[in-house]
Amino acid sequence: MTPADSDRPLEVACPQCRKKVRWSEDNPYRPFCSKRCRLLDLGAWADESHRIAGEPSMDEADIDAWLAQADRDGGS
Numbered sequence: 001m002t003p004a005d006s007d008r009p010l011e012v013a014c015p016q017c018r019k020k021v022r023w024s025e026d027n028p029y030r031p032f033c034s035k036r037c038r039l040l041d042l043g044a045w046a047d048e049s050h051r052i053a054g055e056p057s058m059d060e061a062d063i064d065a066w067l068a069q070a071d072r073d074g075g076s
């Protein structure tokens with residue numbers, strides 16, 4: 001057991017730029033080194049999830065257009 005080890009803050013590599021970053025409560029961007037890296041990573045993420053999340057809303061728009069057309073047809 002080395003007391004110095006438990007006293008030392010854990011270091012992780014920033015997933016974005018691989019820079020060593022201290023894992024501590026003081027770092028709101030952990031495991032990223034900075035806000036910039038976190039945003040970059042979240043941006044890449046949002047891009048991926050946007051495509052998946054975008055599908056249902058596209059369906060809704062489709063249904064909307066479909067209902068509008070059906071309404072027009074039934075109105076005459």
Ligand SMILES: [Zn+2]
Pocket residue numbers: 014015016017018019032033034037
């Ligand atoms: Zn970074």
